[in-house]
Amino acid sequence: xxxxxxxxxxxxxxxxxxxxxxxxxxxxxxxxxxxxxxxxxxxxxxxxxxxxxxxxxxxxxxxxxxxxxxxxxxxxxxxxxxxxxxxxxxx
Numbered sequence: 001x002x003x004x005x006x007x008x009x010x011x012x013x014x015x016x017x018x019x020x021x022x023x024x025x026x027x028x029x030x031x032x033x034x035x036x037x038x039x040x041x042x043x044x045x046x047x048x049x050x051x052x053x054x055x056x057x058x059x060x061x062x063x064x065x066x067x068x069x070x071x072x073x074x075x076x077x078x079x080x081x082x083x084x085x086x087x088x089x090x091x
Contacts (some may be wrong), residue, residue: 005060005061008059008061009061009064011037011061011065012061012062012064012065013065014068015065016065016068016069016072016077019069019072019073020072020077021070022076023072023075023076026076026079026080027059027079030083032076032079032080032083032084033083035076035080037077037080037081037084040073040076040080041077043073044070044073044074044077047066047069047073048066048070050066051063051066051067051070052060056068
């Protein structure tokens with residue numbers, strides 16, 4: 001593995017791992033009121049596009065990082081939308 005790929009994997013790890021605390025916090029507290037649906041929708045779409053880009057380039061650091069980030073960001077988005085709809089339906 002060349003040094004550029006190593007840098008890519010390290011960058012991918014750091015940016016992807018940064019979502020884990022948010023996901024774990026939401027799972028633990030079941031609190032999503034501070035999460036912006038618009039921001040996470042836009043971000044999740046961007047990550048999906050980065051994944052498609054990485055696949056087109058066959059660039060493994062981009063593919064791996066964005067696959068994991070898409071799962072984590074998608075989980076935050078899903079839990080936030082689910083909670084928002086549940087609160088809306090209880091009114």
